[in-house]
Amino acid sequence: RKTPVELSQTLPLPVADRTSGEALQQIEAIFTGYTVDVTNPADIRKLCLNGGFGQGMLSRAFPACITNTRETVRKRKRNMPASVHEAIDGQDPVIMEPLCLFFEETFFLMHMLNVLNVKDVFDKELCVLDAFARFRKVKRNFLACYCAYLYLKSKNWIIKSGIKFGGDFVIYVRGPQFYHASYIVLVQEMVKGVASTDTSTIDGLDFQGFNRIAETTAKDLLFLEVHYPAELDLSDDATCLERVKDVRVAETFTKHHNYLAARNQA
Numbered sequence: 001r002k003t004p005v006e007l008s009q010t011l012p013l014p015v016a017d018r019t020s021g022e023a024l025q026q027i028e029a030i031f032t033g034y035t036v037d038v039t040n041p042a043d044i045r046k047l048c049l050n051g052g053f054g055q056g057m058l059s060r061a062f063p064a065c066i067t068n069t070r071e072t073v074r075k076r077k078r079n080m081p082a083s084v085h086e087a088i089d090g091q092d093p094v095i096m097e098p099l100c101l102f103f104e105e106t107f108f109l110m111h112m113l114n115v116l117n118v119k120d121v122f123d124k125e126l127c128v129l130d131a132f133a134r135f136r137k138v139k140r141n142f143l144a145c146y147c148a149y150l151y152l153k154s155k156n157w158i159i160k161s162g163i164k165f166g167g168d169f170v171i172y173v174r175g176p177q178f179y180h181a182s183y184i185v186l187v188q189e190m191v192k193g194v195a196s197t198d199t200s201t202i203d204g205l206d207f208q209g210f211n212r213i214a215e216t217t218a219k220d221l222l223f224l225e226v227h228y229p230a231e232l233d234l235s236d237d238a239t240c241l242e243r244v245k246d247v248r249v250a251e252t253f254t255k256h257h258n259y260l261a262a263r264n265q266a
Contacts, residue, residue, distance in 0.1 A: 007049070007066065007177040012156065014050035014115055026117045027109070029101065031126060034138065036106040036118060037098040041065040044099040052158045052175040053109065054099040061176050063097040102161045103135045103142055104149040104169075111241075112150075133237045143240055144189040144196075144226040145169075151224065151249040152185070165213055171222070183222040184214050190227045191234075211254065223252040 014024065027043040029036050038044055038054065047053040048066050056063030101109075109116035111128050118126045126134065136142045145168055152159050157171040162184055164170075170181035189196035202210070202223075214221050227248040233239050 007062070007175075010052065010175060010177075011050040013113065014046050014053075014109075024115055027115055029106065029116055029118045031118050031120050031131070031134065033121070036101040036103070038101065039096070039098050047099060047101075047109075052160075052172075052177075053105050054101045055160065057098045057100050059097065063099050065097065103139055104146050105159065107131060107135060107146055108149060108153065129238060129241060132241050136237065141187065141189050141196075143234070143244075145187050147226045147244060147247045148185065148187045148224045148249060150244070165217060165219070166210060170219070181219055184210065184217075184219050185222045185224060186210065188223060188225050190225050192230055193227070214254075221254040223254070225250040225252070 014027070024046075027038060027046060028040060029038045029043075037057070038047060044054070044063055044065055048062050054063075055061060056066075058064070059067070061067075106116065106118065107128075110118060110131055118131055120126060139145070148168070149159060152169065152171055158173070158175045159169050159171050160176065160181070162169045165184045167184040168187045169185040171183050171185060172181050173179050186202060188202065210221055227250065228234065229243060229246045232243055232246075
């Protein structure tokens with residue numbers, strides 16, 4: 001892939017620069033009820049260029065303040081009114097495009113890195129436990145997906161939302177500016193060794209559909225089973241958050257077998 005120079009020099013996480021001696025300033029975000037948005041261009045750059053977090057609200061990947069702004073304007077002028085065209089043509093194009101964070105990466109930045117301050121639409125700051133409780137209300141399997149996110153992050157994957165491909169995540173080597181996604185990740189919640197009835201389970205027909213999507217998009221499937229401790233009370237948010245470190249994650253790969261290639265190699 002053709003990668004802009006700035007995007008080719010990224011860091012794995014948004015951490016402070018030890019050589020400068022300056023602490024990393026907190027990044028501000030807004031929880032809208034369904035997404036978490038970052039609007040400050042400087043904060044957007046920190047997150048995009050240090051870990052590949054988030055996705056532009058109007059873009060396929062990085063927002064306009066990271067990519068070529070003029071090119072972005074040219075593509076979007078087709079669907080804008082004439083008055084907007086004139087305003088853009090009369091001055092340098094500036095697109096205020098928010099960076100959207102999905103819940104798991106938002107909570108990772110709050111819980112593990114402590115670099116993100118999240119407020120609701122009423123300007124009330126959310127503590128870690130409040131954010132955890134709210135995310136669980138919106139997304140039923142948030143706890144399982146967050147544990148799976150931590151597991152993948154520990155393997156140095158760059159993780160993006162997998163909703164476009166019907167999965168929970170898609171994961172990249174280094175980032176989407178370098179390679180296409182390697183895997184579509186599906187998360188299965190397990191309680192006492194049995195698939196949870198509170199979340200959707202994957203049957204044979206679902207597996208066929210996911211396998212076809214993966215095949216047509218040149219990806220593989222990765223199943224992650226999230227096993228909770230037997231005595232964990234899933235209704236207690238504080239206990240669940242405290243026991244995240246005790247959750248186990250098991251992985252299962254599915255590979256496509258090319259019969260023609262195998263026969264030719266024989």
